[in-house]
Amino acid sequence: MSFEDKILRAAGTNQTRTVLALDLEDTDGSRLVSRSRDVIRDVAGLICAVKINRQLVMALGLSAVRDSIIKLANDFSLPTIMDAKLNDVGHTNGFMARTYFDMGFDAVIASPIAGWENGLDTVFEAANSRKKGVILLTYMSNPGAEAFYSLMAQQPEGYGKPVFEILTELAVEWKAQGVIVGATQPRVISRVRQLAGPNLSIYSPGIGAQGGDPKAALDAGSTYLIVGRSIYNSSDPATAAREFRRPILG
Numbered sequence: 001m002s003f004e005d006k007i008l009r010a011a012g013t014n015q016t017r018t019v020l021a022l023d024l025e026d027t028d029g030s031r032l033v034s035r036s037r038d039v040i041r042d043v044a045g046l047i048c049a050v051k052i053n054r055q056l057v058m059a060l061g062l063s064a065v066r067d068s069i070i071k072l073a074n075d076f077s078l079p080t081i082m083d084a085k086l087n088d089v090g091h092t093n094g095f096m097a098r099t100y101f102d103m104g105f106d107a108v109i110a111s112p113i114a115g116w117e118n119g120l121d122t123v124f125e126a127a128n129s130r131k132k133g134v135i136l137l138t139y140m141s142n143p144g145a146e147a148f149y150s151l152m153a154q155q156p157e158g159y160g161k162p163v164f165e166i167l168t169e170l171a172v173e174w175k176a177q178g179v180i181v182g183a184t185q186p187r188v189i190s191r192v193r194q195l196a197g198p199n200l201s202i203y204s205p206g207i208g209a210q211g212g213d214p215k216a217a218l219d220a221g222s223t224y225l226i227v228g229r230s231i232y233n234s235s236d237p238a239t240a241a242r243e244f245r246r247p248i249l250g
């Protein structure tokens with residue numbers, strides 16, 4: 001089953017659009033594993049995917065992430081997304097993408113800034129041949145993101161276009177399985193939705209802890225919410241995760 005089919009199935013079964021960002025920190029590796037697994041078990045029926053950041057891979061190593069986290073997520077029929085933010089030349093990007101996919105991740109996150117030729121071409125080749133997903137960073141959620149992602153880029157025709165609009169067009173052209181647009185920027189989400197049409201999935205991080213509002217993001221056109229601290233730092237992660245379902249349940 002492809003990444004998109006897996007996330008759609010989990011979203012439908014669990015009536016949710018929430019992707020859990022599993023970014024816990026702990027100096028003790030085995031405690032980090034058990035805390036991460038506890039959070040997955042607590043919210044498994046309330047999320048549609050698990051996103052793993054490089055910080056968890058740095059702390060635990062790839063094989064421990066595969067055996068303790070990816071396997072558990074799969075036991076709950078949840079796909080996993082590797083937030084690698086790939087941004088290098090083709091041969092190293094390709095190696096990283098193939099490694100993440102072959103160890104069990106269903107999708108990777110990459111930066112479109114590297115461009116296609118000898119940049120992200122190898123990542124898409126690896127993904128397409130394995131029915132995996134590529135999600136592209138298009139507008140980040142942090143306040144400093146505006147300086148670059150909203151920058152007006154001069155077009156050959158003479159007029160200016162914001163960088164994020166160019167990145168959205170590339171995501172459509174390259175047939176990415178989704179784009180990342182910060183939930184802190186509902187107006188940008190609306191514009192990306194307008195440019196990309198109804199089929200491209202928009203993943204929005206920056207909910208809660210970073211100030212983004214889940215309902216505003218979904219109303220503006222986000223498909224999925226990426227939520228970390230507001231769930232895993234809560235004294236009751238399941239209740240917190242249930243709250244993020246509220247806007248879609250009505």
Ligand code: O7M
Pocket residue numbers: 021022023053083085109137139140141142180182205206207208209210226227228229230
């Ligand atoms: O909910 P939080 O703020 O605790 O965590 C947000 C998660 O989303 C965390 O895993 C970040 O790495 C990620 N994220 C952002 O916060 N902002 C971005 O612009 C992009 C991402 C992201 O997922 O990039 C792929």
